[in-house]
Amino acid sequence: MNYAWDWSLVLREPYAGWLVAGVAWTLALSAAGWALALILALPVALSRVLGSPAIRGLSGFYVSVFRNIPLILQMFVWFFVVPELLPRDLGLWVKRDMPQPEFTTAVVALGMYTSGRLAELFRSGIDAVPRGQVSAALACGLTRAQAYQYVILPQAFRIILAPLTSEFLSIVKNSSIALTIGVLELTAESRQIEDMTFHGFEAFGAATLIYVVIAFGLDRMAARLRPSALAART
């Protein structure tokens, strides 16, 4: 292949700085999107288990919409369509004056998409705890809310810890789709380096390695949770 390799490029300024900035945006997107997803997913999951038939239907619809539409489409809808549906001044604010419009929109899209998936995960976790435990908790004098808070949810959380880790790793990778609406996260910065220098293989090679390191680090962190979670169970 007729290609001049130059791996030192990714360690040189300004390109090293671009990669670092890209990593920061990727982590910020993932963390903020994850926080939003957790906040939204728990009530949705609980209403799917405990709600009246109408509320169950509604939360089921929520899950279907956000889980089944490809993330890139959701990203485009939030970015291109929603501001145009809002009243003119509010739409303009969303497009221009809102803090970090592209980043904020990407966090909303990532968070909503992931919340649909997490809601299903939480629900299956709750379902996996034997039904009799709710009755037992009620018989002990706990209210229904207390039964869920102290008995059901802690166990459900331990059951779903492994797939929850996978979901978090997914959001890190999914955050790269934010580049399509102009967030200069890790993949976008690699592209930028490729465009400036024509050393795309090195730029994307570095990005690949960084994603692997991030995923590996997160996986280790989650693994540290696991033994303690098991210990608390017995």
Add this chain to the structure above:
Amino acid sequence: MRVVAPVLALCAALLAARSLPASAQVADTALHRIQETKTLTIGFRESAEPFAFLDGSQQPSGYSVELCRRVAGALAQALKVDEIRTRFVPVTPQTRIPLIANGTVDVECGTTVNALARQQQVDFSYAVALSEGKLLVRKDSGIRDLPDLAGKVIALAAGTTADRYVRTALEARKITARILTVRDNGEGLPAVASQRADAFINDAVLLGGVVRTAAEPDRFAVVGTPLSFEQVAFMVGKNNSGLLTVINGVIARLARSGELQGLYGRWVAPYAGPIDADTAALFKIEGIPE
């Protein structure tokens, strides 16, 4: 720690790959390939009007494409064969380098801008056009030039050299503006139309092409003093001076005979106005004698 070994192995493989190219870069591989296959493989952009695009009947067309078709004729003469066929391969800013590096494409005929950093990876032909960065704005915005953009939002297309020269110009003139990265040329116009951005900065000729695609072209204008002065050129893999000599010969002869100016007038002028003094001077300089 189980994963550490494979990661190290991967690094080692990549480092080993780095030391290979010295032996792999044989001179004029593209010319050998063209001679053997009697085919010139041209990488072209599908929507970079007026330089390279698919026309109404889905055929590669445009100023750069037309010039590269003539390169095929010149190659037949140079290689002393009856005919060199042309084969067109669509490329994007993301695929152009890998496709040249692995030999899929012999020459890229699009809107690629020559830059010293890029010359470490590929070689460029003589310039076939000048690229000047200007502002695409809504006419009713009152924006005439860069200083009017203080406190406003500037859209830039990912993968263009605009990112560098716009940031440099803003810093030099102490103008604060927010930069919005859009995916490509086509998305710059909606950004300005929907008031997400106040100006879209890119090469003036490409902006002319973008305005022509607008639903209401009269609402937009391309304004401002040029922010950049760059060369649009054709791209070949490193160490292909034989092929490059043929390409540059075609450009020089066309420039000397005045045909290049005619082609420019036919393809590019409808987008950017008649040939300007700088481009006229460029073509005059490039008309190198036999």
